[in-house]
Amino acid sequence: MADSTTGSPARRALITGITGQDGSYLAEFLLDRGYEVVGMVRRSSTVNYERIAHLMGRIEFHSGDLLDQFSIVEALQEHTPDEVYNLAAQSFVQTSFGQPVLTGETTALGVTRMLDAVRLVDPSIRFYQASSSEMFGKVHEVPQTESTPFHPRSPYGVAKVYGHWITVNYRESYGLHACSGMLFNHESPRRGLEFVTRKISHGVAQIALGQASELRLGNLDAKRDWGFAGDYVDAMWRMLQQDEPEDFVICTGQTHSVQEFCQAAFARVGLDWEKHVVVDQKYYRPAEVDLLVGDGSQAADRLGWRPTIDFVQLVEMMVDADVALLEGRLRNLS
Ligand code: NAP
Numbered sequence: 001m002a003d004s005t006t007g008s009p010a011r012r013a014l015i016t017g018i019t020g021q022d023g024s025y026l027a028e029f030l031l032d033r034g035y036e037v038v039g040m041v042r043r044s045s046t047v048n049y050e051r052i053a054h055l056m057g058r059i060e061f062h063s064g065d066l067l068d069q070f071s072i073v074e075a076l077q078e079h080t081p082d083e084v085y086n087l088a089a090q091s092f093v094q095t096s097f098g099q100p101v102l103t104g105e106t107t108a109l110g111v112t113r114m115l116d117a118v119r120l121v122d123p124s125i126r127f128y129q130a131s132s133s134e135m136f137g138k139v140h141e142v143p144q145t146e147s148t149p150f151h152p153r154s155p156y157g158v159a160k161v162y163g164h165w166i167t168v169n170y171r172e173s174y175g176l177h178a179c180s181g182m183l184f185n186h187e188s189p190r191r192g193l194e195f196v197t198r199k200i201s202h203g204v205a206q207i208a209l210g211q212a213s214e215l216r217l218g219n220l221d222a223k224r225d226w227g228f229a230g231d232y233v234d235a236m237w238r239m240l241q242q243d244e245p246e247d248f249v250i251c252t253g254q255t256h257s258v259q260e261f262c263q264a265a266f267a268r269v270g271l272d273w274e275k276h277v278v279v280d281q282k283y284y285r286p287a288e289v290d291l292l293v294g295d296g297s298q299a300a301d302r303l304g305w306r307p308t309i310d311f312v313q314l315v316e317m318m319v320d321a322d323v324a325l326l327e328g329r330l331r332n333l334s
């Protein structure tokens with residue numbers, strides 16, 4: 001189909017992980033820019049398209065899995081994308097300790113399967129790899145930049161380091177336009193319920209509405225650089241529009257503890273967090289990432305990217321959405 005504003009053919013993007021938080025925001029973002037969007041989805045026993053329900057009819061789907069090389073090759077051959085965004089992963093750090101092999105297969109080797117498919121099918125495809133601030137782990141400097149050494153603290157972090165370096169390696173070996181976005185934590189009302197921010201916003205909403213009385217959490221002292229997912233997908237796209245492929249840190253430059261997140265979230269509904277939060281050792285990790293805070297100056301200078309939502313706005317957006325969801329004012333998170 002042609003773009004009605006320019007008359008040139010619409011660009012086509014393939015997104016892996018389209019059913020996830022970032023995939024849903026990225027699909028929206030690209031559709032708004034006139035892209036044709038293809039989402040790679042894996043088979044499950046029930047349909048889990050809740051985050052993209054509002055985009056149905058505007059996205060094409062291709063059945064595939066990061067564990068299955070042929071399905072990836074076929075997706076690229078059939079849909080001939082200009083850009084590929086590899087967002088699929090086993091993305092939950094806690095689960096990576098219990099399922100390190102699956103995490104490695106998906107989050108690490110899955111990247112090689114994607115890159116090899118690009119190399120074989122069409123090396124002119126631009127490739128985005130969803131790398132993570134978890135690669136910095138036990139941080140060697142504060143704030144973290146594009147040149148901060150990696151020291152991952154979980155099987156997930158280790159797998160992301162592999163995914164990062166194999167992306168760099170395919171760029172250097174085969175000249176692919178492949179970029180790695182080292183994104184710090186980004187959240188939204190569409191965040192999975194197991195991640196701490198959404199666990200808190202949803203727990204706060206339940207307590208505010210009398211559906212629960214306590215919220216059980218792990219380490220309240222961990223600090224994260226939390227931004228809004230809707231902002232971060234714009235940075236992914238900007239990376240692929242660069243003439244030369246390059247890797248970027250994407251962050252807000254501000255850090256807050258889990259306790260501060262609790263404080264702000266409970267305050268939004270007029271409650272005192274200390275009366276409801278219970279620390280439970282079950283949610284502690286075998287190795288923790290204590291402090292993350294990024295330096296996003298390269299992204300600001302070269303991509304012109306800056307976050308638009310600050311910490312308090314993010315907390316309030318998430319709490320308000322969960323209250324609305326539980327009150328039945330929101331049918332889904334789109
Ligand atoms: P998410 O909500 O957990 O979504 C993960 C997506 O990956 C889902 O669509 C999931 O499909 C898909 N997936 C998992 N295993 C797969 C497989 N074997 N084959 C095909 N698809 C598979 O994650 P997110 O928060 O959107 O994050 C997107 C990416 O950015 C991930 O790679 C994550 O590691 C990375 N990242 C995230 C953050 C963050 O703060 N959000 C920060 C840095 C990097 P199902 O729906 O079928 O499960």
Ligand code: F7E
Nearest residue numbers: 091093132133134184185194195196197217218219222283
């Ligand atoms: O934990 C602490 C926990 O699971 C944040 C993923 O998107 O961002 C995410 O990884 C912090 C940790 O995210 C609970 O110990 C305390 O210190 O929300 P999280 P994460 O591990 O930072 C990175 C950038 C990614 O790439 C990942 O894909 O919060 N924490 N109590 C808790 N965490 C959870 N989940 N649950 C608790 O009860």
